[in-house]
Amino acid sequence: xxxxxxxxxxxxxxxSLIAEGTDTxxxxxxxxxxxxxxxxxxxxxxxxxILTRHEQGAVHExxxxxxxxxxxxxxxxxxxxxxxxxxxxxxxxxxxSTPIVFITGNVPQSLMGTDSxxxxxxxxxxxxxTKHNYLVTRVEKLADIVREAFxxxxxxxxxxxxxxxPKDVQIAExxxxxxxxxxxxxxxxxxxxxxxxxxxxxxxxxxxVKAAPRLEQAARLIAEAQKPLIYCGGGVILSxxxxxxxxxxxxxxxxxVSTLMGLGAVPADNPRMLGMLGMHGTHAANIAMQRCxxxxxxxxxxxxxxxxxxxxFAAQAKVLHIDIDRAEINKNVSTTLHITGDARVVLELLxxxxxQKANGQWMQQARSMMEEYLSDELFEPRKILRQxxxxxxxxxxxxxxxxxxxxxxxxxxxxxxxQLITSGGLxxxxxxxxxxxxxxxxxxxxxxxxxxxxxxxxxxxLTELSTIGYYGIPVIVVIFNNGTLGxxxxxxxxxxxHRYSQTTLDRGPDFMKLAAAYGLSGARVDxxxxxxxxxxxxxxxxEPCIIECMLDxxxxxxxxxxxxxxxxxxxxx
Numbered sequence: 001x002x003x004x005x006x007x008x009x010x011x012x013x014x015x016s017l018i019a020e021g022t023d024t025x026x027x028x029x030x031x032x033x034x035x036x037x038x039x040x041x042x043x044x045x046x047x048x049x050i051l052t053r054h055e056q057g058a059v060h061e062x063x064x065x066x067x068x069x070x071x072x073x074x075x076x077x078x079x080x081x082x083x084x085x086x087x088x089x090x091x092x093x094x095x096x097s098t099p100i101v102f103i104t105g106n107v108p109q110s111l112m113g114t115d116s117x118x119x120x121x122x123x124x125x126x127x128x129x130t131k132h133n134y135l136v137t138r139v140e141k142l143a144d145i146v147r148e149a150f151x152x153x154x155x156x157x158x159x160x161x162x163x164x165x166p167k168d169v170q171i172a173e174x175x176x177x178x179x180x181x182x183x184x185x186x187x188x189x190x191x192x193x194x195x196x197x198x199x200x201x202x203x204x205x206x207x208x209v210k211a212a213p214r215l216e217q218a219a220r221l222i223a224e225a226q227k228p229l230i231y232c233g234g235g236v237i238l239s240x241x242x243x244x245x246x247x248x249x250x251x252x253x254x255x256x257v258s259t260l261m262g263l264g265a266v267p268a269d270n271p272r273m274l275g276m277l278g279m280h281g282t283h284a285a286n287i288a289m290q291r292c293x294x295x296x297x298x299x300x301x302x303x304x305x306x307x308x309x310x311x312x313f314a315a316q317a318k319v320l321h322i323d324i325d326r327a328e329i330n331k332n333v334s335t336t337l338h339i340t341g342d343a344r345v346v347l348e349l350l351x352x353x354x355x356q357k358a359n360g361q362w363m364q365q366a367r368s369m370m371e372e373y374l375s376d377e378l379f380e381p382r383k384i385l386r387q388x389x390x391x392x393x394x395x396x397x398x399x400x401x402x403x404x405x406x407x408x409x410x411x412x413x414x415x416x417x418x419q420l421i422t423s424g425g426l427x428x429x430x431x432x433x434x435x436x437x438x439x440x441x442x443x444x445x446x447x448x449x450x451x452x453x454x455x456x457x458x459x460x461x462l463t464e465l466s467t468i469g470y471y472g473i474p475v476i477v478v479i480f481n482n483g484t485l486g487x488x489x490x491x492x493x494x495x496x497x498h499r500y501s502q503t504t505l506d507r508g509p510d511f512m513k514l515a516a517a518y519g520l521s522g523a524r525v526d527x528x529x530x531x532x533x534x535x536x537x538x539x540x541x542x543e544p545c546i547i548e549c550m551l552d553x554x555x556x557x558x559x560x561x562x563x564x565x566x567x568x569x570x571x572x573x
Contacts, residue, residue, distance in 0.1 A: 009139040010035040016146035026058040030078025032105030035170040053463040059089030060434025068439035073100040080118030091129040095425025099158035108168040133162035139172040225294035228254040234261030235299020237417040241344035255366040257285035268413030278306040284369035302332040308567035381407040400432035400457030403486035430460030448474040482551040
């Protein structure tokens with residue numbers, strides 16, 4: 001009781017964020033969050049605030065920060081249009097299971113429901129794309145709500161949580177008592193649909209007993225398999241199960257394929273790694289999926305871009321699905337056996353039950369399916385990305401969405417988890433620049449982050465260049481400029497009779513002049529040698545810059561499987 005102090009709600013909010021380990025906030029002030037920003041003025045020693053140029057940029061930056069660091073991101077926006085600008089990036093975080101706590105201001109409770117200036121029901125709007133959200137009506141509940149929000153955002157399958165705080169709650173007084181250690185873990189009902197306790201201590205022992213029958217069944221399936229294949233997704237990275245997965249792959253002697261979000265869980269130079277699966281998956285990954293007799297899926301959600309034709313997907317295989325989210329089980333693919341649980345915990349338990357296997361012939365067969373997709377062009381994406389990797393193999397790479405995203409997934413050899421930051425589930429154009437900034441801001445060493453983007457995607461949130469310039473955030477922007485909305489044009493070429501309706505981008509801007517306008521260095525290149533020189537210089541300077549790579553308008557992503565077709569039926573090789 002002696003530690004209690006009487007403070008304003010806005011102050012209680014900030015102290016609660018600090019208690020949760022928050023060090024960086026991304027946001028944009030406005031009328032209904034002025035009290036929060038007023039109190040933030042006194043906490044700049046502990047809370048670094050990055051002022052963005054748009055609320056959407058703020059969320060993508062918080063998203064990139066969370067994905068790169070493994071921490072929970074924090075974003076602040078005002079009511080009305082400030083809050084509604086968050087909806088798309090919240091949905092982006094939700095689809096990719098990114099832990100972010102969103103703090104929005106709202107009009108005073110006395111004005112709610114009156115169509116007052118900049119009033120919007122943001123908690124209602126975002127309910128379908130958040131793990132949970134709150135409308136704070138009593139200031140004395142605010143600190144507990146913040147603790148709950150952080151716990152929910154980061155526990156189980158991570159995801160975004162929104163806290164909407166009316167202005168009158170921000171300025172009301174309350175008694176605040178600091179919390180630390182176990183006191184930060186809220187006492188939530190286990191009936192809460194979003195709450196999953198961390199598996200440790202007694203909870204882990206109970207889980208072992210409950211899961212034992214399914215673990216034994218899994219061990220038998222693996223023992224019987226002659227052509228096992230491991231399919232890893234973002235859940236492996238979120239659980240920190242990379243070592244366990246590598247040990248498990250060696251134990252069962254199986255090749256590994258990955259989702260887009262799972263790239264980096266197994267290093268690209270691991271001989272078991274066959275690459276990404278799906279519409280733009282590698283030849284080896286797609287063919288192996290269709291020939292395996294046991295599919296061991298770990299932390300994946302079986303999206304349509306990965307499945308192709310669901311009826312023909314892995315038709316010869318039994319399916320063992322391991323995932324923390326029960327809702328993903330049997331949703332898109334029927335399983336032979338499933339184990340609901342954290343990927344790292346389940347793999348650890350399987351390692352102690354599964355006998356060493358030898359599937360040398362199957363491994364050799366899988367590796368023989370690897371193909372190199374070459375082009376006659378002297379300057380094309382594969383060569384650019386290979387140069388990037390040769391110069392800076394450990395660099396974090398963010399992407400936008402489109403052809404450049406798939407080229408990056410195919411040709412940049414990711415060596416560790418959280419090295420790729422991209423929008424997988426929602427496919428959000430305009431995501432990349434903010435995400436790259438957030439990833440860079442999460443690194444105390446100030447190491448550069450590369451953004452691989454397209455001229456279409458980059459236009460969507462390029463105003464954040466001013467944020468990059470002001471804070472000196474070391475993002476190297478690599479623009480693949482083919483003068484078109486490339487992925488749409490590729491589909492128009494292959495499936496719509498070359499009818500290029502509204503995809504040509506011949507209306508500027510000049511990206512080099514744009515770089516200069518924002519005080520950034522820039523280079524326009526059309527040879528591999530020129531790109532390498534510009535990229536090396538950017539790495540050495542550790543300063544933000546733009547490198548514009550001039551590509552042919554008809555450059556395509558290969559391989560490709562037509563939508564709805566079996567994944568071993570390539571329409572483009």
